[in-house]
Amino acid sequence: MVPYSARRQLVRRAVGFGLWLGLFLAAAALCDLSPEILKQGLGKAPQFAREFFPPLWAAADEMVEPLLSTLALASAASLLGMLLAFPVGLAAAANIVPVWLRLPVRILLGAERALPEILQLLFFVVAFGLGPFSGMCALAFSSIGMLGKLVGDAIEDADDKVLESLKATGASFWQVIRYGLLPQVLPSLAANALFRFDVNVRSSVVLGAIGAGGIGAEIARSMGMLQYNRATMAVLGSLILIYAAETVSGQLRRRLLEDGRS
Amino acid sequence: MLVVDALTKTVPGGRRVLDGVSFSVGAGEFVGILGSSGAGKSLTLRAISGLTELDSGEVRFACEDGTMCCVTRARGKALRAARRQMGVIFQGLHLVKRMTVIENVMMGRLGFIHPLRSWLYGFTDAEAREALEALDQVSMKPLAGRITGSLSGGEMQRVAIARAIFQRPRLYLADEPIAALDPRNAEAILNLLQPLSRHNPVVSTFHQPELTRRFCTRVVGIREGRVVYDGSPELSRSELAGIYGIREAQAV
Ligand SMILES: Nc1ncnc2c1ncn2[C@@H]1O[C@H](COP(=O)(O)OP(=O)(O)OP(=O)(O)O)[C@@H](O)[C@H]1O
Ligand SMILES: [Mg+2]
Numbered sequence A: 001m002v003p004y005s006a007r008r009q010l011v012r013r014a015v016g017f018g019l020w021l022g023l024f025l026a027a028a029a030l031c032d033l034s035p036e037i038l039k040q041g042l043g044k045a046p047q048f049a050r051e052f053f054p055p056l057w058a059a060a061d062e063m064v065e066p067l068l069s070t071l072a073l074a075s076a077a078s079l080l081g082m083l084l085a086f087p088v089g090l091a092a093a094a095n096i097v098p099v100w101l102r103l104p105v106r107i108l109l110g111a112e113r114a115l116p117e118i119l120q121l122l123f124f125v126v127a128f129g130l131g132p133f134s135g136m137c138a139l140a141f142s143s144i145g146m147l148g149k150l151v152g153d154a155i156e157d158a159d160d161k162v163l164e165s166l167k168a169t170g171a172s173f174w175q176v177i178r179y180g181l182l183p184q185v186l187p188s189l190a191a192n193a194l195f196r197f198d199v200n201v202r203s204s205v206v207l208g209a210i211g212a213g214g215i216g217a218e219i220a221r222s223m224g225m226l227q228y229n230r231a232t233m234a235v236l237g238s239l240i241l242i243y244a245a246e247t248v249s250g251q252l253r254r255r256l257l258e259d260g261r262s
Numbered sequence B: 001m002l003v004v005d006a007l008t009k010t011v012p013g014g015r016r017v018l019d020g021v022s023f024s025v026g027a028g029e030f031v032g033i034l035g036s037s038g039a040g041k042s043l044t045l046r047a048i049s050g051l052t053e054l055d056s057g058e059v060r061f062a063c064e065d066g067t068m069c070c071v072t073r074a075r076g077k078a079l080r081a082a083r084r085q086m087g088v089i090f091q092g093l094h095l096v097k098r099m100t101v102i103e104n105v106m107m108g109r110l111g112f113i114h115p116l117r118s119w120l121y122g123f124t125d126a127e128a129r130e131a132l133e134a135l136d137q138v139s140m141k142p143l144a145g146r147i148t149g150s151l152s153g154g155e156m157q158r159v160a161i162a163r164a165i166f167q168r169p170r171l172y173l174a175d176e177p178i179a180a181l182d183p184r185n186a187e188a189i190l191n192l193l194q195p196l197s198r199h200n201p202v203v204s205t206f207h208q209p210e211l212t213r214r215f216c217t218r219v220v221g222i223r224e225g226r227v228v229y230d231g232s233p234e235l236s237r238s239e240l241a242g243i244y245g246i247r248e249a250q251a252v
Helices: A006-030 A035-043 A045-052 A057-091 A099-114 A117-128 A132-157 A160-167 A173-212 A214-224 A228-261 B041-048 B076-084 B101-112 B115-120 B125-137 B153-167 B183-199 B209-215 B237-244
Strands: B002-011 B015-025 B030-034 B056-062 B068-070 B086-089 B171-174 B202-205 B218-223 B226-231
Touching (some): A057 A099, A057 A173, A057 A214, A057 A228, A117 A173, A132 A173, A173 B101, A173 B115, A214 A228, B015 B041, B015 B056, B030 B041, B030 B183, B041 B171, B068 B076, B086 B153, B101 B153, B125 B153, B153 B183, B171 B183, B183 B202, B226 B237
Parallel strands (some): B015 B226, B030 B218
Antiparallel strands (some): B002 B056, B218 B226
């Protein structure tokens, strides 16, 4: 007997596709997706294109400042997150601190990562008001959530023999941390922080639109004032910024990890 | 100089891994510790530098001011002060691989420098010159600037010795300093340790009775956590057999 049947294949594929279609239609209906809305929206497409294009080139120089503000926000958040991730990572490492400290720190870090940045921003806006500072706090916090966990893992993987050999010279706890542990985890921390910087640049554009200032706010404002081609200009600026951040971060990261290997 | 007094240690599970280990070390001695695998040699060395908890027993060590201080009961500052005076020669694998050779050597003196300084800039140029001299003693001066991770096992072992020398301790402790080395390098290391021991005693574990016979001034034999031999490095066949728990005919 041949362990294959073309008809069975056909039925199986049909059932699979039918399942997907059923789920999609059900979900789409819940999203108010209806042929009318689709037709209405698509009908507007040509007008839409006319309003958004071409970008308002004349406004290009006005984009520089909000772009720099967004870049500054992302950089400050990444650098602050990198610095604070080290002590937080220490508190999250089983070979450095007792369980009663490690466990709550790990749980807090997990909760931190689970909380979307946008919600975090809303909390900081309540405290510090609208603006880049709240945005920086939100991104710094979420950077700590990720980097702190990674540093904690790296510290737990670090070579305990190295630490013990320094302890045996009479070095103090913090000297052992500085000379035995930091060199072991710093390259990976820097590489992760660079990755996080890339993420933070994207996020700071989004957060800008909901209250953290910078280029995101510029996009939102232009849209609100129906200056669509100005908004396109701002989006173009953000694209360039994001692309540049990704490239620089990737290059530096590659170099850093190559150094570590030699 | 050093008194090891009735060390006992029981590990979880109830096994006695140290069962009343006692011996003492005086000036100018090069003490070789022999014993089969698992006998408790490394543990004894760790106990001397206060790196392991004991059930009972004491390690007493002549401190800088000449008084005998008890390492076993010391904590915090006092313990660190005692550790500063003991140069532990770990296997080379304990070095910080991402840092340079000379930085690894200078770390031997971390215990002596102010914590604030160790965060600000670390070591001074004068200390670096001294570290270079220590490296010269182990013929590693030309490699001072290399990243430690790129060295061979024997080279790392010599860096570990340079670190201990640079620390300027009053006692050297070495755990199998020649374990990963070829016979020529092993002799070179022993030829380094032997003169050091004339100024500051050396206590070192070995697996080669023929080498302790040639280089050491005394041998301590440990078997199942107990000292079963303490005396001349010229061991008889039956004495060797006693340390390693084998029949006389098999002993070298
Ligand atoms: N933390 C620990 N928990 C449980 N057992 C331990 C612990 N530390 C050491 N031991 C046991 O104590 C015994 C002595 O260990 P030690 O490392 O001193 O042996 P050794 O004489 O140095 O052997 P080798 O020649 O193989 O290095 C071993 O059986 C080891 O398994
Ligand atoms: Mg051992």
